[in-house]
Amino acid sequence: MRIEAERIRMLNEAPIRPDGRYVLYLMQQSCRSRFNHALELAVEEANHLNLPVLACFGLLDGSNGFPEANARHYAFLLDGLADVSRRLAERGIGFVLRKASPAEVAIDLSRQATMLVLDRGYLAIQKRWYAEIGTAAALRIVQVEGDVVVPVESASGKHEHAARTLRPRIARWLDDFLHPLSEGRVRHRFDGPAPKGIDIGDPAAALAAMTLDRSVAPVRRFRGGEVEAQHRLQTYLAQEFHGYGTNRGRPEAAAVSHMSPYLHFGQISPVEIVLAAREAATGSTDDKRAFLEEVVVRRELSMNHVHYIEHYDSYEQAVPAWARKTLAEHAGDPRGHRYDDDALVAGRTHDHYWNVAMAEMRETGYMHNHLRMYWGKKILEWSATPEEGFARTLRLNNRYFLDGRDPNSFTNVAWIYGLHDRPWARRPIFGTVRYQSENSLRKIDAKAYEAAVRRLCEAERAGPSP
Numbered sequence: 001m002r003i004e005a006e007r008i009r010m011l012n013e014a015p016i017r018p019d020g021r022y023v024l025y026l027m028q029q030s031c032r033s034r035f036n037h038a039l040e041l042a043v044e045e046a047n048h049l050n051l052p053v054l055a056c057f058g059l060l061d062g063s064n065g066f067p068e069a070n071a072r073h074y075a076f077l078l079d080g081l082a083d084v085s086r087r088l089a090e091r092g093i094g095f096v097l098r099k100a101s102p103a104e105v106a107i108d109l110s111r112q113a114t115m116l117v118l119d120r121g122y123l124a125i126q127k128r129w130y131a132e133i134g135t136a137a138a139l140r141i142v143q144v145e146g147d148v149v150v151p152v153e154s155a156s157g158k159h160e161h162a163a164r165t166l167r168p169r170i171a172r173w174l175d176d177f178l179h180p181l182s183e184g185r186v187r188h189r190f191d192g193p194a195p196k197g198i199d200i201g202d203p204a205a206a207l208a209a210m211t212l213d214r215s216v217a218p219v220r221r222f223r224g225g226e227v228e229a230q231h232r233l234q235t236y237l238a239q240e241f242h243g244y245g246t247n248r249g250r251p252e253a254a255a256v257s258h259m260s261p262y263l264h265f266g267q268i269s270p271v272e273i274v275l276a277a278r279e280a281a282t283g284s285t286d287d288k289r290a291f292l293e294e295v296v297v298r299r300e301l302s303m304n305h306v307h308y309i310e311h312y313d314s315y316e317q318a319v320p321a322w323a324r325k326t327l328a329e330h331a332g333d334p335r336g337h338r339y340d341d342d343a344l345v346a347g348r349t350h351d352h353y354w355n356v357a358m359a360e361m362r363e364t365g366y367m368h369n370h371l372r373m374y375w376g377k378k379i380l381e382w383s384a385t386p387e388e389g390f391a392r393t394l395r396l397n398n399r400y401f402l403d404g405r406d407p408n409s410f411t412n413v414a415w416i417y418g419l420h421d422r423p424w425a426r427r428p429i430f431g432t433v434r435y436q437s438e439n440s441l442r443k444i445d446a447k448a449y450e451a452a453v454r455r456l457c458e459a460e461r462a463g464p465s466p
């Protein structure tokens with residue numbers, strides 16, 4: 001299957017450089033060797049030019065570290081890069097990993113390249129890299145969208161109001177972008193000496209050699225990499241997927257996919273996930289419809305938000321005006337409980353089940369969606385001002401969740417404050433922003449959830465660290 005034209009953008013009009021040694025692919029968003037549209041385009045171009053492909057990755061280290069990333073995130077990323085390096089070698093594609101910004105690595109290696117292929121993410125830092133590369137690299141640059149089902153600008157040319165406004169737009173395009181992607185045969189293997197880089201054969205050693213924030217430890221619950229992502233997807237679809245439609249709101253039911261860390265790090269393609277879910281023998285029509293709503297509509301609503309709102313991490317820009325107004329009107333309402341960051345992180349609040357959910361997040365890097373909503377709404381309730389609540393929810397979200405620092409992180413934290421939502425009945429502190437009471441936990445088997453979290457936390461503490 002050819003790559004859909006809407007996924008491909010020329011970032012400049014520079015010609016192909018005839019004396020280049022390879023086609024260069026900067027792997028940044030799509031950290032995988034399979035079902036990777038940008039990589040397959042690079043292979044296709046290289047075959048056409050009788051050249052090999054060289055893929056590269058820029059690892060941000062030390063004072064240049066990726067904003068808010070810590071050992072938990074880097075361990076997952078490096079496990080994934082070890083998979084990539086192994087699989088690319090099998091395919092005959094070169095791979096260079098360097099401690100530098102992605103833009104620096106691409107600009108340096110592009111000096112010997114014929115053309116440069118980029119994948120595509122929507123965070124501000126990623127857009128800055130693309131702009132930097134576009135200014136400094138004097139060769140043809142092509143960008144390929146592979147980490148959403150419907151390319152963001154094809155789905156909509158503006159910031160969408162809510163899921164209900166994006167849903168019909170996505171539906172219109174969906175079948176045009178749900179195609180399998182075959183792996184092209186590499187005609188010219190990258191055999192020459194590879195440009196200098198660091199060895200990722202032992203990801204634990206690579207992690208130990210980095211200068212980074214180690215105050216948040218790697219987790220055992222999720223091992224990074226495309227191999228693990230595939231294994232989890234297949235196991236999930238063969239078993240727990242059945243019942244997703246009815247059970248996805250129950251954290252104790254083990255009904256969800258846990259794909260979010262793998263999607264965040266680009267270790268699996270959302271197109272591949274949707275195609276596999278559609279084919280799954282286990283899921284009912286309702287399970288499939290509900291899953292598609294989350295992986296495509298909700299996830300791509302987040303991409304739409306960060307793409308069209310420049311300062312998506314700021315309260316003033318991310319939270320809609322009606323919600324800021326009502327929250328400001330209630331900013332002086334007395335708070336029954338107030339907690340600082342330390343008390344929240346340690347799970348020392350008066351709310352037992354909130355503390356349990358916080359333990360899951362802190363110790364294992366994940367929390368079920370239903371509890372994330374409850375968790376975030378309570379932080380709003382327990383903070384001195386909505387601005388303070390917004391900033392600390394984002395800070396904790398991005399620090400402890402493996403899937404943090406994602407378009408989904410910024411969008412869902414803003415959802416707590418009214419984004420993509422509508423006014424509800426007026427309440428103290430919340431004004432007309434949707435409130436979530438302790439009663440919402442009655443819908444779940446909280447005791448079973450607590451027992452599951454206890455087991456998960458014990459497993460994290462057993463034996464030497466991962």
Ligand SMILES: Cc1cc2nc3c(=O)[nH]c(=O)nc-3n(C[C@H](O)[C@H](O)[C@H](O)COP(=O)(O)OP(=O)(O)OC[C@H]3O[C@@H](n4cnc5c(N)ncnc54)[C@H](O)[C@@H]3O)c2cc1C
Pocket residue numbers: 248256257258259260261263264294295296298299302367368369370372373376397401403404405406408409410412413416
């Ligand atoms: C306060 C708050 C913070 C959140 N922070 C993050 C975050 O940092 N990173 C993150 O990826 N998600 C975040 N979410 C969204 C959602 O909770 C997670 O994506 C989901 O719980 C991941 O688990 P799963 O992969 O098992 O989901 P599944 O139910 O199996 O869904 C499959 C995929 O669909 C997407 N999805 C599911 N629910 C949502 C949703 N509500 N919005 C957008 N996409 C969704 C995810 O990509 C997910 O992996 C947050 C939600 C809230 C309310």
